[in-house]
Amino acid sequence: MASCVQLLGASPSPYVNRVQMALKLKSIEYELIEENPHIKSERLLKANPVLKKIPVLIHDGEPICESLLIVQYIDDAWNNGPSLLPSDAQDAYLARFWALYIDDKNVDFQWYPLYKELREAPTEEARKEVLDKIFEGLVLLEKAFLKCSKGKQFFGGDNIGYLDIALGCYMGWLKVIEEMTSIKFLDRSKTPGLAEWAEKFCSHDTFKEVVPETQKLVEIFKMVQGRGKPASG
């Protein structure tokens, strides 16, 4: 019996993209139901009454929330394709730890908040300070990449895995930020492993067929800015 899989989300959201990437890697057919993240529909509030956020995966009527948890659920519930999480407990630990770090608002390396800080930096000095923090975080991720990939092309080894998805979902918006600031964040001279990984990841179908093109994201960004909406953290 074919199972019914629906994804409540919005395609510019990197968190929704994570789930889409996982579904794609497992060749799972699903229906994307576009939600406006600023106007919470009845359907969203019913599916995620506690946190009221996208993405929500609805599998045979049962809702699963929180992007990283959804990816783990997809890995647990479907056996087709290679595992997204490594089978070795130590490797699985590293994947989980670093994925949490990437999303952690309480560590220095964050994405949108730091970008906002960058844009709003009043002086060249303040700007440099934020950039230093970002690059510090990237150096940590470079080390993580070298450890997890063990010489292969992805964090997950030969195949795209959990940690590739956790970080890779941000690559679309990263390109927008690079375009807006004229700064190359994934610099081969500073973080060669990550730079190479980003190139490979972004040319993979998993990324190309899920994340909207950079120009589309730039348009969305300008539209949101134009509305005078404060960039959400």
Place this chain on the structure above:
Amino acid sequence: MAEELKLFRTWSSPFALRIVHALKIKGLEYETIFEDLSNKSDSLLQYNPIHKKVPVLVHNGKPICESLVILEYVDETWKQCPLLPRDPYEKAKARFWAKFGDDKLFSSIWNVFTTQGKEQEEPIAAAVQNLKPIEELLKEKKFFGGETIGYLDIAFGWTANIISILEEIMNLNLVDEEKFPLLSAWMQNFSNDPVIKECWPPRDKMIVKFQVMREKYLKAVVSQ
């Protein structure tokens, strides 16, 4: 090969206590290293350079950090007495609520603890709101894990450990037995379980510690 297992913790950290409980349930032998967080050891900083926190579990020289992630690691590495549910959907739910406990519930309880008087009204309402879905989870169940203590019981252990202490200090009843009968019963069942009871930090010491903390917070607010 003899396994080498070390746990860096403090005597009072409820997050470190999670690992103590998990290791006890799994019947594992390990060495405890007590840390003074005002004077962190070189070892701790070496094993957890990013977060610099306890708990850290060191297994055959490799550090594992972040308590909920450590629980997953322990459950995956030692298969006896499984902590997480087998069913993928139940597993996802358990992980979701554990995260909710840490992200939302804990901070809302803490906001009650660090305020007083009029300023406490809103935090109290928020905390009560966050407790409601937890009460719902316990319908027809003795423990979150079912008949026996599991991952989510361990993850929520901090509520049984700390809330009554904060309530006593504040002279405030948050987890009201009438409003939250199931959660109140669970807290009793959990803390009285022989495996859990054995590792419970001494209540009088906890009261002193948190009393001092509350005084510091309230003083800081007044001087602002």
